[in-house]
Amino acid sequence: MQSNKVAQAAPPTTPSLMTKTLFCFEPIADWNAKILILGSMPGQKSLTASQYYANRHNVFWKIMGELLGFDPDCSYETRLHELKAAHIALWDVLQSCTRVGSLDAKIDANSITVNDFQSFFLTHTNIHTVFFNGAKAESAYRQHVLPTVSAVPICYIRLPSTSPAHASLSYEQKLQAWRSALKAQN
Numbered sequence: 001m002q003s004n005k006v007a008q009a010a011p012p013t014t015p016s017l018m019t020k021t022l023f024c025f026e027p028i029a030d031w032n033a034k035i036l037i038l039g040s041m042p043g044q045k046s047l048t049a050s051q052y053y054a055n056r057h058n059v060f061w062k063i064m065g066e067l068l069g070f071d072p073d074c075s076y077e078t079r080l081h082e083l084k085a086a087h088i089a090l091w092d093v094l095q096s097c098t099r100v101g102s103l104d105a106k107i108d109a110n111s112i113t114v115n116d117f118q119s120f121f122l123t124h125t126n127i128h129t130v131f132f133n134g135a136k137a138e139s140a141y142r143q144h145v146l147p148t149v150s151a152v153p154i155c156y157i158r159l160p161s162t163s164p165a166h167a168s169l170s171y172e173q174k175l176q177a178w179r180s181a182l183k184a185q186n
Contacts, residue, residue, distance in 0.1 A: 023096045025052060027120065028080050029089030035129045035185055040136040041094040043163075051076050052090055057164035059171055060133065063178050089124065091115065093140045114144045121149060129185045130154055131178075134161030157181050 024041055039052070046054040053060035061079055065072030070082045083090060095115045121127060132138035138158040159181055160174045169177075 021096055021098050022047060024092040024094060024115065025050070027089060027091035027115075028052065028083060029091070029120075029124055030084045030087075031124065032087055032126055033084070033089035033124050034087040034126050035131060035182075036089045036091065036124070036127050037131045037133055038137045038141060039090075039092045039133045040140055041092055041099065053162065055164065058162050059164075059174060060162040062171070063162060063175050066175060067179055067182055087126075089127065091120070093137050093145060112140065112144060114140065117145050117149050121154075128154060130156050131181060132156070132158040134158070134163060136161075155185075 022041060029036070042052065043055055043058075045056075046052060048054070061072040064070075064079070064083065065074075068082050068086050070079065072079070080090075093114055094112055096113045130141075132141065135158065138156070141156075160169050160177050162174060
């Protein structure tokens with residue numbers, strides 16, 4: 001006897017709902033960098049675009065453009081050039097991790113691998129300040145990296161996350177915090 005029942009396919013899974021190992025980008029840094037800005041791990045939109053802070057709702061480039069005097073809508077290459085010209089390096093604390101979606105809160109703590117900061121600081125000896133772009137970057141660095149790096153005289157400053165998920169502060173409040181920190185280091 002033949003069934004008239006139609007087989008149903010499994011519901012499609014979307015990348016934002018799947019857990020997979022994610023890898024960060026290479027650092028953006030010249031030999032003369034003085035400030036290192038650290039995020040935790042790029043979000044899905046950044047990973048898809050292969051660009052730091054590619055989510056249009058993330059205000060990182062808007063803040064950097066305001067503080068460094070460039071158009072935040074210029075090409076990605078130009079934005080990176082402007083950071084380097086200001087002696088600012090950009091990287092992430094985590095080399096790899098597993099995470100569902102883009103939120104730092106969804107990072108599986110048991111999957112974390114951090115970047116090689118000991119080697120980075122040995123080749124970027126002018127860095128005197130690290131800005132953490134949010135709490136997760138700071139906590140991951142302090143827990144997993146700080147105990148492994150040689151005693152280097154570096155000032156560590158946590159700044160409000162530029163992520164759209166960090167909505168407790170207005171754009172103006174974030175801008176002012178970043179402006180104050182950058183001005184104090186120059």
